[in-house]
Amino acid sequence: MLNYIKLHTNLSEKSIKNTIELLNQDCTIPFISRYRKEATGNLDEVQIGDIVNYKEQYETLEKRKLSILKSLEEQDVLTENLKQKVKLATDLTTLEDLYLPFKKKRKTKAETARKNGLEPLAKIIMSQNASDIESIAYKYINNEVKSIEGALEGARHIIAEWINERTDIRNNIRKQLERYAQITTTVISTKKEDEKAQKYRDYFDWSESLNRCPSHRLLAILRAEKEGFIRIKIEIDHDKALYNIENRIIRSDGEPAKQIKLAIQDSYKRLLFPALSNEILNLTKEKADDNAIQVFAKNLKQLLLGAPLGEKNILAIDPGFRTGCKLVCLNAQGALEHNETIYPHAPQNDNIGAIKKISSLIDAYKIEAIAIGNGTASRETERLIRKIRFNKDIQVFVVSEAGASIYSASKIARDEFPNYDVTVRGAVSIGRRLADPLAELVKIDPKSIGVGQYQHDVDQNKLKSSLDTVVESCVNTIGVNVNTASESLLSYVSGIGTKLAENIVAYRDKNGPFKSRSDIKKVPRLGDKAFEQSAGFLRIKNAKNPLDDSAVHPESYGIVKQMAKDIKKDVKDLIGNKLTLEKIDLQKYTSTTVGLPTLTDIISELEKPGLDPREKAKVFTFNQDIKTINDVKEGQLLPGIVNNITNFGCFVDIGIKESGLIHVSNLSDNFVKDVNEHVSLHQQLIVKVLEVDVARKRIQLKLHKG
Template structure:
């Protein structure tokens, strides 16, 4: 990598040292994955984490794209014989693609314009002459340019006007100034379009029917909402700016003389026309696109943060679960899963109308029979159609049992997508789509990460305006999130699905399939080295993946830690020096002994203190699951309706989604309540994600209930009478 590229990447990432960026890019170039570098090459990068490494990778791609475009533009202008040393320096000095495109615009091949026709007709000298602010009769001067293609002086002046207007609109300095001025002083205005009508009777876009805000103050979610309203034909949108200020700038920039004559008036008409026809519309399009890009970037970040916390929710381990997929006419699908997620039994019950009365009466008995026959401890209810009616049915039925059985409302977004997928058909070829969905819902409670990786991340509804986002950028960002989550947790080599294994550093879908096939043919893995026998899993893939693959109860206890085999020697030396037996790992005795270890005593030329500290931490907690420290799902036994809610009532809820303007919380009624960002704390909150995350269990108070619009406003700030009580 050349110094210029490194310098440009470093300029965009000021929080990182240049040596860190250089080392990270070198490791990536050598075929190392981001999870592997973050975990096992900390000394080389100065302990950069996955998010920082992804930022380096993305910025490197951005910079290389910029450099490639600079080279292309320079070559194209050079081919025209118009490249000057000064222009070449300007292009090479540009730090963003927009500046490069501004500089290239006058030389860019485009469709035939009126200005180009005028130049072809020989009118460029007339336009250049006018820029000298000459005195005299312009019509008489223009008559000298009459020719076969220019019938009269008026046509000549009209052609010169077009040449000047186009040239002014293509001046990089002018475009740069106007772009900056509009961004800082412009207003974005939205109005209800003539004959426009909200498709939603609740008036989704009502707040934007007469809306105006400075461009620089627009929130990403406002931009997304306005864009959607415009696309649906409800809103008309425009960007306005003080035209007098713009024209004053153009006058100062283009007419550098105190005198006023026919020529200066002619130029003034040209720059006014240039602004009206070319500059203002182009800058408006650019700024709208820039606002949209920024909003998309923020929305993708929101989606990624929410997805990460959803994936990292604490699993419910060692529990027999019933997956409950609600429905009305077609019946509720039930699936019984053992402690490890193995499918045991299925059933369909009809607890809701319009089911026949006979089937309706049988529903509770069948439900309770399955609960008792299989010793079900928890019921996972999907949050889709008929969810709240099903919740009421389940709560009332469970109250008739002599032992406690709890239920949990599970976000089923994407379950239907998975259930209809090739992977689901392969796993359960004899089951209907809805029955597979009930299994997926149950498994989401048992192990959210293992189940959710089977689903396209874009089908999991934990973002804002996700269907409006660019699919490629969203897909890349969400793939990064899934990869980060899976590798931070690690997977059990003997139980992981091929979908889960495919997310492990260094593996792909083919190798993941081969790992599962080898397991099916030869039985469970007993040590990590057996992976070397898996077809297509070469030395590099083994190096990248092995540290993230766990073998509980294997031949070597180190195989159930995230210690990489390349560091087993250090781990064994630490154990030997502290007198820790293999059987002691994870005990209080071992932890006490390991606390005395000085990491500096065990560093090598390949493993520094950061790596040794990780080894010690792994020895303290073999088989540790990072998710165990995350909030556990909120277990329920009772049910409420929106009519039961009263202002000031205190409830516990589960955060289902976090957006720029607040968080949506499931409080056990049909609709999630909104905690607006202003109601999250007594202190000012700039970003809701600094307060809550998807999956958090939070205390909330009812602020307001709108029964007509079925909207619930919540607050996380205790009302005064509650706080003082």
């Protein structure tokens, strides 16, 4: 396993070995990355994640080897040479090729030919020594084989299967497919005018090199095929492929060579090319999936680590026309204090009543900020709010509603607000997202947040695993207030999980807030291992020990206590005291298990304990003159917010229903390798309008560098 992981990661053997030992002890990636730096050689979460992935790959490979060896043994075909080849195989493709000749097959043409006694004839042909093949074939006519041609055809079926099972031939075709395969698409004629097919019209007649097809385009093509609008073909130079096979097999010009040539053509057309072209398409799809998942993961991380407003009294508005705008008032802890509905828009148009109600709520609940959902009637509601003259400075934010409806109808929302309908729950979610995006968004399936590309087309197990890892990483990077966190948030804390999160909340509800980290051990079923993995990421506000509200792990409290004792101070005197901390000689506190990386982390944390690395939320205002796509004109400079990032560019909300696209070529005057290097999700920027296609509802933008 060590060599396998080392081959794929280029990490040191010691780092890999120690990391595997920690993983086998049920340690989590965030815990290992943060609190076991000496053991891993200071590996980050990405590198540890790579070790986890390749460890799983290796274990899958070894499990398959055992299964194949068992099957070969049962068939009594396991030679020492074959056994060694199986054991030395480093990937599943090689392994399956080795097993292919012995794999139990459904009824094939070759199997039928063998039952009809034609395998000796196939061997004679393959020896390429016989001169009168027809005379030899005549001897194999029987009740099942009626003619010389029937005998020769059966023999060719057997030879075709042998050719298909040759690893060298399969690998040669694989190389040709990897380098030269073209993916070609054609529209299904009966679907050409279908309205739903029009979004795929670029692929009605399309061809390009498969290995250069961008992931987003391949996924779009595969979706179009799945929906029944186009056909896909994978093609290479078939004549060249056949010529290469013939060169490997045919050694003469006689009658056997003609039969072998026919068998090669049959094997290639019926067995080799269909299987291997599907294989290359599946492999390319896997790479496209990985690419799309990586984009989604980056976007999700940026979204979850979005700027929080913090603990403020918030008025949240879920806008609407006919059904009205749902208002909720939330206190600084996010608790719902009041809700009602106003009807400022058509058909009621009760502007005056709405303004009076909002003004009274602002005063009654000491509102400090307003959060407006960015869905239907958002711009109209925002304009209404900005007309109101408040008695104090009120910050107004437009907040993404993506996934709010999913949350409002979920079991989590029903459990939180059993006496309120989905409209109230949705408005609460909008307000809480402003206060703390991470704490609220963890309650929603990441796929519903709308920050990916083709998320429903990729491998769903891979996607879920990747996104869960991102959420876990974000939650543990920020840390969690154990006395206020929801079950959803707690479940992502290192070492906790769903059941322990339920137990923590139940214990908290019954016994009141935790007063120290050590109190957490009193939670039913939260044992020493779970405490070790989670304690450093759980915060206790206003605890007797100030370290309980920091990322310093309880296992290191003794070190901090000794540091304070050595300079004749209390632990609390070290907190935030940079000058004092700089004087501490860290070498003095190193040991066989604690080195400078951990000690440096401790000092950094003591300087700013529990520091939230996220920026603070900033107010943003769209151009109030832009109300629909018809108001957008070429050449305009407009403020916007990045609301999605893909491999081919980013989408920008400019305050109307349709988001504009900054194509990757319009992000910079230089080549753009990674869109994320130029923009980030929810970044506020200025864009220049390049083109407006009202009919197709498309807006092309360019990043303005002014």
